Amino acid sequence: DGGITQSPKYLFRKEGQNVTLSCEQNLNHDAMYWYRQDPGQGLRLIYYSQIVNDFQKGDIAEGYSVSREKKESFPLTVTSAQKNPTAFYLCASRSTSVETGELFFGEGSRLTVL
Amino acid sequence: RKEVEQDPGPFNVPEGATVAFNCTYSNSASQSFFWYRQDCRKEPKLLMSVYSSGNEDGRFTAQLNRASQYISLLIRDSKLSDSATYLCVVNHRGSTLGRLYFGRGTQLTVWP
Numbered sequence: 001d002g003g004i005t006q007s008p009k010y011l012f013r014k015e016g017q018n019v020t021l022s023c024e025q026n027l028n029h030d031a032m033y034w035y036r037q038d039p040g041q042g043l044r045l046i047y048y049s050q051i052v053n054d055f056q057k058g059d060i061a062e063g064y065s066v067s068r069e070k071k072e073s074f075p076l077t078v079t080s081a082q083k084n085p086t087a088f089y090l091c092a093s094r095s096t097s098v099e100t101g102e103l104f105f106g107e108g109s110r111l112t113v114l
Numbered sequence: 115r116k117e118v119e120q121d122p123g124p125f126n127v128p129e130g131a132t133v134a135f136n137c138t139y140s141n142s143a144s145q146s147f148f149w150y151r152q153d154c155r156k157e158p159k160l161l162m163s164v165y166s167s168g169n170e171d172g173r174f175t176a177q178l179n180r181a182s183q184y185i186s187l188l189i190r191d192s193k194l195s196d197s198a199t200y201l202c203v204v205n206h207r208g209s210t211l212g213r214l215y216f217g218r219g220t221q222l223t224v225w226p
Binding site: 102 | 159213
């Protein structure tokens with residue numbers, strides 16, 4: 001079955017540690033995205049990538065880093081510079097060959113900083 | 115002004131009621147429009163795309179008003195299982211390719 005897989009689903013981290021969230025898709029989508037969602041809030045864009053080896057900052061990129069070495073993979077690193085990293089992180093992908101292409105989401109990764 | 119705005123609610127309605135949500139967007143060049151549904155602590159899932167002529171899927175009807183720059187979602191004969199947050203999503207023509215804009219979501223609770 002085609003889809004997006006995020007891991008881990010739940011993650012606990014001590015302050016000052018970096019952590020990397022995995023996102024893999026087998027939908028052959030060019031565009032991939034990382035969003036952050038806080039309780040009662042909407043989705044905020046962290047980073048997005050339209051093509052391999054290229055990515056752009058979203059609205060809240062500070063304290064995060066990404067890479068896009070393969071079409072299928074778009075990992076997100078939450079660095080110690082991110083001041084309030086506890087949140088629900090969602091990875092998504094989309095076909096850019098269709099202008100009206102919908103966004104497909106992974107099941108999310110819930111990060112808690114202790 | 116935010117790109118996409120929604121009334122956050124909450125909307126609390128009895129089973130069988132009809133409820134409507136609106137969403138306004140600021141960029142007149144917006145091209146693609148979607149309604150997503152998000153259950154508590156889950157990922158958003160596409161409910162329906164919104165087409166220029168309006169479209170219907172069972173109890174759900176989506177409409178687009180380009181002149182006033184808003185889209186709407188109408189739910190008829192509400193079910194308990196419709197309780198969720200509904201997200202409005204907009205894509206701009208000619209924008210940085212692939213960038214979509216989300217509203218904060220409208221929370222719906224259907225009670226028995």
